[in-house]
Amino acid sequence: MGAKKKDPNAVALGSKGGKARAKSLTAAELSEIGKQGAKIRITKLSAAKRSEIARRAVKARWAKTKGKGE
Numbered sequence: 001m002g003a004k005k006k007d008p009n010a011v012a013l014g015s016k017g018g019k020a021r022a023k024s025l026t027a028a029e030l031s032e033i034g035k036q037g038a039k040i041r042i043t044k045l046s047a048a049k050r051s052e053i054a055r056r057a058v059k060a061r062w063a064k065t066k067g068k069g070e
């Protein structure tokens with residue numbers, strides 16, 4: 001079975017609706033929605049991919065703090 005093609009008009013409308021809704025939400029509400037999405041994404045990743053993402057995050061944090069305190 002092939003993947004269904006999405007109607008570009010429907011995609012554009014959906015995007016508009018999401019952006020309009022986001023404008024009416026507080027920062028805390030947007031953060032909560034983001035956290036829910038992150039949890040779902042993590043459950044779908046393999047252990048190797050999660051490890052790779054974590055390794056890159058640590059590397060980025062170390063790069064940020066390297067110049068501080070010297």
